[in-house]
Amino acid sequence: MQSQFRTIVRQKILDSQAAALPTLTPRDVWLPAVQGKALAVIGMRRAGKTSFLWQQLAQRHRQGTPREGLLYFSFEDERLADLQASDLDVLVDEYYRLHPEWREAQRCTLFLDEIQTVTGWELFVRRLLDTENIELFLSGSSAKLLSREVATSMRGRALEAVVTPFSFREALRHAGQEPSKPSDRLTKAEHSKLDHALLGYLHTGGFPEAQAIDARSRIELMRNYVDVVLLRDIIERHNLQQPQVLRWLVQQLLGNTAGAFSINKFHGDLKSRGVAIGKDSLHQMLAHLEDSFLLTSIELASDSVRRRQVNPRKIYPVDTGLMALFELSGKPNTGHALETAVLHALQRLGAHTAYVHTPGGYEVDFCAQLPQGETWLVQVCLDLTDPATLTREVRALQDTQTLWPHARRMLISLTTPPVLALPQGIELHRATTWLLNPETAQNP
Numbered sequence: 001m002q003s004q005f006r007t008i009v010r011q012k013i014l015d016s017q018a019a020a021l022p023t024l025t026p027r028d029v030w031l032p033a034v035q036g037k038a039l040a041v042i043g044m045r046r047a048g049k050t051s052f053l054w055q056q057l058a059q060r061h062r063q064g065t066p067r068e069g070l071l072y073f074s075f076e077d078e079r080l081a082d083l084q085a086s087d088l089d090v091l092v093d094e095y096y097r098l099h100p101e102w103r104e105a106q107r108c109t110l111f112l113d114e115i116q117t118v119t120g121w122e123l124f125v126r127r128l129l130d131t132e133n134i135e136l137f138l139s140g141s142s143a144k145l146l147s148r149e150v151a152t153s154m155r156g157r158a159l160e161a162v163v164t165p166f167s168f169r170e171a172l173r174h175a176g177q178e179p180s181k182p183s184d185r186l187t188k189a190e191h192s193k194l195d196h197a198l199l200g201y202l203h204t205g206g207f208p209e210a211q212a213i214d215a216r217s218r219i220e221l222m223r224n225y226v227d228v229v230l231l232r233d234i235i236e237r238h239n240l241q242q243p244q245v246l247r248w249l250v251q252q253l254l255g256n257t258a259g260a261f262s263i264n265k266f267h268g269d270l271k272s273r274g275v276a277i278g279k280d281s282l283h284q285m286l287a288h289l290e291d292s293f294l295l296t297s298i299e300l301a302s303d304s305v306r307r308r309q310v311n312p313r314k315i316y317p318v319d320t321g322l323m324a325l326f327e328l329s330g331k332p333n334t335g336h337a338l339e340t341a342v343l344h345a346l347q348r349l350g351a352h353t354a355y356v357h358t359p360g361g362y363e364v365d366f367c368a369q370l371p372q373g374e375t376w377l378v379q380v381c382l383d384l385t386d387p388a389t390l391t392r393e394v395r396a397l398q399d400t401q402t403l404w405p406h407a408r409r410m411l412i413s414l415t416t417p418p419v420l421a422l423p424q425g426i427e428l429h430r431a432t433t434w435l436l437n438p439e440t441a442q443n444p
Contacts (some may be wrong), residue, residue: 005087005090006090008079008080009091012073012074012077013073013091013095013098016072016073017070021057021061022051024054024058025173025174025208026173027048027051027052027055027163027170028167028169028348029052029161029162030161030162030348030350036129037157037158038129038157038158038159039136039137039138039160040138040150040158040161042150042151042160042161042162042163042293043141043162043163043164043293044165044225044292044294044318045141045225045229046209047164047165047207048163048165048208049113050074051208052139052161053111053113053137053139054072054111056137057070057072069099069102069108070108070109071095071111072111072113073091073110074113074114075113075114075118080117083117083118084120085118085119085120085121085124088118089124092128095108095110103132104133105133107135108133108134109134109136109137110135110136112137112138112139114140114141115139115140116140116150116153122153122154125138125154125158126157129157138151138154149291164206164319165207165208166208166211167206167348167435168197168198168201168345168435169435170206171197171201171204171206171211172436174208174211177193179194179436183430183432183437191430191433194432194433195414195432202320202334202337202338203320203324203334203337204320204321205320205321206320207221207222207321209221210321218321219324222324222325223325226322229294230243230247230250233288233291234285234289234292238284238288240285242275242281245282248270249282249285249286249289250289250294252266253286253315254315254317254325255326255327256315257315257323257333257339257340258315258316258336260312260314261297262312263282267279293318294317295316296343296347297313297314297315298314298353298354298355299311299313300354300355301354301355311357314355316340316343317340320341323336334382335380335381338380338412339365341435342366342378342380342412342434342435345434345435346368348438349370349371350370350371351370351371351376352369353367353369355367356400356403359399360395362399364379366379367400367407375406375407376407376408376409377400377407377409378410379393379396379397379410379411379412380413381393381411381412382414382415383413383414384415384416384417385415385416390417394411394422394423394426397409398423398425398426401425409425409426409427410427412429412430412431412434413429413430414430416428
């Protein structure tokens with residue numbers, strides 16, 4: 001059977017290595033540095049995973065690796081529809097026939113896109129890691145195998161690199177507006193331009209295809225993204241028997257961004273409408289939505305497993321551009337969009353993030369445990385010019401002192417008073433500058 005694919009595979013290799021390297025917006029994706037592991041590039045559909053593979057290839061080429069040592073190969077090709085795991089050796093055989101000097105003596109890098117379309121691909125990839133001098137990048141997003149499962153199917157032989165829609169900095173970079181100097185050297189006019197750009201980003205979102213298109217086209221694009229995820233990644237893949245319940249669930253979740261959500265309450269609402277479905281099925285639907293990267297949920301910060309389980313979760317979309325699809329009032333909720341953008345920035349730092357109920361009955365948006373061990377308590381507020389609002393937000397952060405005495409306490413806002421004295425231990429951050437550099441956020 002391999003002979004029927006050999007000519008096709010060889011031609012794809014030649015075409016790929018002869019193709020001009022695309023000019024793409026550089027991404028700030030964290031890559032784990034562990035030898036001997038494949039890197040599984042994962043994320044929601046259309047977030048830019050394939051583009052990121054090409055960027056990694058181009059980066060290695062700029063650093064001195066010849067094109068012969070770099071191969072991008074997509075299995076999403078109708079001519080390879082019948083390819084079996086036993087046929088995958090053809091790829092390696094043809095590559096080394098074309099470049100025999102690279103076998104064992106030099107370390108080449110293969111970027112295998114949509115490899116999950118070949119049943120049994122995992123054994124092939126593990127054998128490559130064990131027997132060849134090869135660095136491997138894997139990616140995929142089809143309903144046959146969700147992108148996260150590309151990593152989990154490798155049983156410890158692959159680490160994840162998550163590609164999300166553009167961050168605020170990446171969106172500015174894509175538009176040619178990324179600041180070229182540190183934020184503390186920006187003029188008032190430059191700060192004002194960034195504030196305006198952030199409002200646009202919170203409304204448009206960060207999906208690459210959604211940049212610089214008209215509002216109607218963007219809404220249709222976002223609707224198509226959601227429909228594909230629901231239909232292909234969840235309904236068809238899991239043979240869902242009550243697809244309308246899934247759509248109601250998505251409407252409830254994404255129509256209440258940053259709000260509390262309880263499976264028990266939602267189940268009760270369905271029951272009152274005469275819809276029969278088990279709570280376990282609803283929990284599974286929520287898990288499917290998170291696995292597909294359409295949304296994320298955070299739990300209550302608590303040492304008690306039971307408290308975490310019985311308290312509502314807070315729900316956030318993968319991208320603020322999706323909020324317009326589900327906002328029933330028709331008005332943009334910029335405050336919740338800013339809160340969502342801050343959460344995404346914390347997640348890009350690798351932080352484990354939860355929300356807080358303080359002993360005094362206040363809520364703090366995020367408790368972020370960073371990989372290096374630091375804890376950040378983060379409160380997000382769109383506008384702090386109202387003294388009562390400022391007092392409330394500060395008091396909530398202060399009320400966490402007994403629970404996290406050594407944590408950093410941050411107040412992030414788009415609009416702040418020109419002169420503001422805060423209690424000791426409370427940091428005030430301008431949203432634009434914090435989102436540009438959350439990893440180096442300093443106490444102003």
